[in-house]
Amino acid sequence: MQLYNTLSAKERAALIEKAGKDRLTLSFYQYAKIENPQEFRDHLFVVWNTLDVLGRIYVAHEGINGQLSLPADRFNAFKAHLDTIDFLKGIRLNIAVEQDNMSFLKLKVKVRHKIVADGLNDDTFDVTNKGVHVNAETFNTLIEDEKTVLVDMRNHYESEIGHFKNAITPDVDTFRESLDIIEADLKTHKEDKNLVMYCTGGIRCEKASAYFKHKGFKNVFQLDGGIIEYTRQVNEKTLENKFIGKNFVFDERRAEKITDDVIAQCHQCGAPFDVHTNCANDACHLLFIQCDACKEEMNNCCSTTCKEIHALPYEEQKALRKGQGNSNDIFKKGRANHLPYKKDLRNIFETLKVDRS
Incomplete structure (x- = not known):
């Protein structure tokens, strides 16, 4: 039974080119209790390998996080397999805004301690006690409310090339760093502010919303499906797009263009650039x-x-x-001292005049 890749990325790319088939890049996640992550991982690899699925999938006791691509003509077969798994039946699949047949070149299904590393060791924290999910239209209305604080739950190198207007963009390297920073800076507003969060596809906000509810925040919201689903809804319903720039993605594409705005700069010369x-x-x-x-x-x-x-x-x-x-x-993701034009985002809360006392 094959449980690992046998082809190099170069060999796989040649096969994709030769096949001449369009591939779909998509992502999904689900928090659920998985008793035996290794057994579940092996099952997924065997089935998905036969469907020519490629990507990066993490499995843990707390659930699954998948970013992958597959031949477009096998999408229905893939979806049918997901529907045979109780906690994945009917799950929404976030189809990428921009498609690229070479977005993934290997199938990697890995067992991890957690599907989102959070650095938390708190048995009383219930990740399923999440905040309110809102769609693009409600999100647009909510972030215009003066009682709302909008927080980007992604890392600095992601928000640097694209983010929502007026969003707080924590200058952090990892998700786990942002949790304590946000709690500390908003500690006096646990009841009088709407804490609204967003990320790429929703998985980080899902955990963060549950964490902040656990910490006593009363009005916690998250953008359902993240930036990817927001963009789809904005285009489908012709809503006002409040995101500017590019959406950073963790595959060979590196980013999806949401608007033509270039909000970043070359780290070496300072010219407007966002690649x-x-x-x-x-x-x-x-x-x-x-x-x-x-x-x-x-x-x-x-x-x-x-x-x-x-x-x-x-x-x-x-x-x-x-x-x-x-x-x-x-x-370091762009944090080397010899890069003179790395944008400094450290004054993240001062611009919104959030009370830090």
Whole structure:
């Protein structure tokens, strides 16, 4: 029984190209109690491998989080399989705003401690006691209320290229960091403010809404289906679009364009730009924003040092990396000191005049 990938990303890309079939990129999540995550994981891999599903799926005792692609003509078969699983029957699938046949090139189904890392160790916290889900129309009305505080539950490198107007965008690297920051900064408004949150597809807001209710917030709301579903509803119902820029996604596309606005800048020269890239130096791979001019000048590298290393013969590069491990820059997501135009978002609450006393 095959329970792992046997093809490289390059080999898979060639097969997709040869097949000439359109693929759908989609995502979904569900919090549910899974008794045996490993057994469930293996079952999913066996079935989805036969359907030519590719993607990144996390399974844990608390549920499942899936981001994947599959041949469009096998969508119904995939949906039929989900319907055979009690807690996934009838689940909404968030279809990507922009499609790309190469969005995923491997099937990775992994067992994790949690489907969203939150750093919490609180047995009294019930993740199913969530906030109120609102659709795009209600969301638009709610965020215009002067009693509403709108919070982006994503990380700094996501909100940097796109976010809702007037949203608080925490300058954090991880979801777990934002929980304590938001609670501390809004502690005096647990009863008199509407706490409205959004994220990419809804999974982080679902956990955050339950957490903030657990911490005593009375009026907690989340954008149902996140930015992806919001965009679909806005287009379908011709509603006012209050999102500006791009929606960051965690696959080969890197982002989906929601509006033509470019709100970010090249981290190297400061020119308006909003396309992320990874440093070409294999010992670095820092994720950062680099315009086309800097990409050409720097040979797709984030620094002069990386450019010099990347220009060396492969064997010399390999020898330099031996025993060094990955650079910590791979986890910084644009936070290296040598990037002079990284936007500073640290004064996140001052602009909304939220009482921090």
